[in-house]
Amino acid sequence: MRALLIVNPNATSTTPAGRDLLAHALSSRVRLTVAHTTHRGHAAELAQQACVDGMGLIIVHGGDGTVNEVVNGLLGTPPPGSTRVESVGLVPPIAVVPGGSANVFARSLGIAADPVDATNQLIDLLARGELRRIGLAHCDNRWFTFNAGLGWDAAVCEAVDAHRKNGRPATPAQYVRAAVRVFFRSKNAEPTLTVHVPGQERVEGVHYAFVSNASPWTYLNKREVHTNPDTNYDSGLGVFAMTSTSIVTTLRVARQLLTPGVSPRAKKLIRVDDVPSVHISASRPIGLQMDGDYIGLCNDVEFVSVREALDVVAPKS
Template sequence: MRALLIVNPRATTTSERARDILTRALGSAVDLRVAYTQWRGHAAELASGASDAGLDLVVTLGGDGTVNEVVNGLLAKGRSADRAPALAVVPGGSTNVFARALGLPVDWVDGTGAILEALRDGRFRRISLGKANGRYFTFCAGMGLDAAVIRRVEEARHRGNIATPALYLRQTVAQLFSDSDRRHPAMTLQVPGEKDIPGLAMAIVQNTTPWTYLGGRAVSPNPDASFDSGLDLLSLKALSLPLTVRAAGQLLLGKQPSHDGQVVARHDLEKFRLCAQSPQAFQLDGDYLGECDDVKLESAPDALRVAC
């Protein structure tokens, strides 16, 4: 089996020595070469090249952003799961939602061991992905508040802060108080065959559960989301402070926010659209992608083979 290991050298939970150990361990099981990412988007280029070269497997060492790039590279040029290398994910970021959703250990050593066992046993799983305006995502997309919070967190990290649950909570509160439009929601949900739902302030889309983690606590607004079904959606209407605080408290307790007329939830959607009167913050797999006013979302069944 020919494989490529794509390493993000800025991965937060591994050292150079750890990467050498990982390389030797994987190299004992497959014909391995290693490539290090050097710029944003480089992982996608490397993965696309691996697909073009007919490799059997691409392994990532990095966070969810690295995984997202690799998935989009593997499936570029209209490739299907049968025509692209399989994916294996070694946790290396600060949160590693995708790896944990697959049931892999958080520790990179244990994660490597699980991947080696899967390769030895020929154990591969087909999973669905989401697509937003043509770009794949593995576990979540967001428009509005959650994406704006991710933007704030990324800015804080560039200033030297560490991404902790406390940082996310602080930036959520700061975004709520700084957002002058939160009481006048700008988004509309369009689902084929249903009446449009206007007046939405934020939208959380999940391809699986959880949506994210706060430390060791799984947070899932859409607890029924699964790699084996379509996309799940949860939206809030006017972001009044009491509503948002209550919804956040319910999420932290592992509950879905209650449906009181201010919450819109959908399960197992094949496709839908989010439109906005003004550009809104937008994120995929926890990576802030800028602002947009029109996002077409769809489920891509059985899109990817994963060793796990």
């Protein structure tokens, strides 16, 4: 089988030695071509060309942002409101060897966090021909794999992106520091969001909202953070939205998010699971993030679940 290995050499936990080891190990299982990304959007371009070239597999060695680019390159722009993939031609499955700071997508699929362990796991999965078909989601004309958000987490992603541009790596500690700074900077601001889940009443006065396609929502090192524990790649979307920025309420909910087996609940929390879509509007432009990357400002976004959208090399759930 012909396979393309897309490597982001600037990802947090990639090294030249690790990349060489990965390529050497995979060459024993597939006919491998290696491509390194050189600019933003390059992974999407490489994925598009891989489809044209008839590659049987795309392997991504990088962080969640690189994976997101590859998925968007493979599937193309999703039409607004569409509940199915409308790509032209055959879409090869993807495999992921973690190389970023959080690697939420890979780890949520049961892929080992350590790149060497993940490489050995991938070789075993390829030997067994083990594939899993997962659901994805889209909004703002772009696919996302595990989560998106408006408000607080988007501002955190924007701050961390700025941190990266200064040549400093993104770490869990950096995300926590950014989250605390953003929270206290904006806690007295008026809420701007209105959330509408089909079949339910609109909820106004929302400060920030997370939309999940999988769980965990993220990781703090080895600790999982669950906003919607029942959301997974075989279900619809999970929605988590707060109508309060009270410190007491926020700390209570944060403790629930970090406690294994607990489904977050609070009077000021709107949380629903397994919905086909959710519409969120803002009274003024607000930040949007997808898969941990800051996208920009928006006023009106519809998030849509698409079942069985993509084949991945991963343990079967």
